[in-house]
Amino acid sequence: MIEAVFAGTPLCADRALTLGTLLKLPVITDIDPLSDEVLAVMPDRIEVWQKNTKPILVDFLAPQFLHRLHTMRGRDPLLRAVGLKPQIPSTVLDATAGFGGDACMLAYFGAQVILLEREPIMGLLLKDGVTRAQRAGELMTVASRMQVLITDAKEYLKQLAAEDYPDVIYLDPMFVHHKSALPNKNMQFLQQHSGHTHDADALLSVALRCARKRVVVKRALQAPTLDATVPSLCIKSKLLRFDVYLTGFTLHAADTKNYNDVEG
Numbered sequence: 286m287i288e289a290v291f292a293g294t295p296l297c298a299d300r301a302l303t304l305g306t307l308l309k310l311p312v313i314t315d316i317d318p319l320s321d322e323v324l325a326v327m328p329d330r331i332e333v334w335q336k337n338t339k340p341i342l343v344d345f346l347a348p349q350f351l352h353r354l355h356t357m358r359g360r361d362p363l364l365r366a367v368g369l370k371p372q373i374p375s376t377v378l379d380a381t382a383g384f385g386g387d388a389c390m391l392a393y394f395g396a397q398v399i400l401l402e403r404e405p406i407m408g409l410l411l412k413d414g415v416t417r418a419q420r421a422g423e424l425m426t427v428a429s430r431m432q433v434l435i436t437d438a439k440e441y442l443k444q445l446a447a448e449d450y451p452d453v454i455y456l457d458p459m460f461v462h463h464k465s466a467l468p469n470k471n472m473q474f475l476q477q478h479s480g481h482t483h484d485a486d487a488l489l490s491v492a493l494r495c496a497r498k499r500v501v502v503k504r505a506l507q508a509p510t511l512d513a514t515v516p517s518l519c520i521k522s523k524l525l526r527f528d529v530y531l532t533g534f535t536l537h538a539a540d541t542k543n544y545n546d547v548e549g
């Protein structure tokens with residue numbers, strides 16, 4: 286539980302005050318050694334500092350993440366599930382964005398991505414990470430295709446005008462024993478702050494009404510489908526499964542070939 290917003294330098298005081306007001310947290314200029322968790326506002330980034338761990342932040346330019354992007358291929362299960370096609374612009378709504386790793390991969394492969402995150406602290410870290418990537422470094426163009434909104438996805442979708450419906454809605458709800466490519470401490474942070482996504486079934490139902498082409502749900506390999514539904518396609522990797530619900534009724538030959546496809 287974040288206890289305060291720490292202004293890292295006098296230059297950070299205004300931003301710390303804005304975030305403190307938004308989060309209804311006190312602003313401090315000295316770290317209390319007894320505090321377990323603070324949001325630290327630094328000149329170039331915001332981070333969560335927890336006792337005895339490295340800072341938690343969203344950093345798309347971290348070498349480990351860049352390596353993942355560089356080594357991703359078109360046959361990657363996430364890309365196949367979302368159905369990105371070279372030269373065909375797609376809009377993807379990542380309704381459960383978290384640390385934004387999946388969203389950034391989709392943007393890297395050309396998608397225009399809106400990232401929704403309802404947990405304010407997670408949303409602020411995510412916004413900060415995207416803004417930093419947009420300003421400098423090799424992902425400037427990729428990050429320019431990413432837009433973060435801190436909001437509940439169900440509420441957002443319910444008020445969305447039909448002409449703004451995205452091609453694809455991507456859901457990665459938190460589930461118990463979530464298997465993820467996220468570094469462990471990030472996963473623990475999500476579990477502490479977001480917890481289990483209790484309304485995932487309801488979110489799927491709204492998403493199915495709003496996706497022009499498909500809804501993709503990331504699941505643990507053996508987990509039941511959301512809301513006991515039967516997906517149109519199912520793409521599996523060693524640890525994960527992507528349930529694909531085609532909504533646009535345009536089943537392409539390549540999709541049919543991938544039906545219940547299992548990757549080694």
Ligand SMILES: C[S@@+](CC[C@H](N)C(=O)[O-])C[C@H]1O[C@@H](n2cnc3c(N)ncnc32)[C@H](O)[C@@H]1O
Pocket residue numbers: 380381382383384385386387388401402403404407436437438439457458459460463467475479482484488
């Ligand atoms: C498992 S994480 C997503 C991880 C993400 N795919 C990544 O690459 O980092 C799920 C996230 O969805 C958020 N979430 C769950 N339900 C939501 C909803 N209805 N609207 C917006 N965000 C939601 C949670 O707060 C959590 O941060």
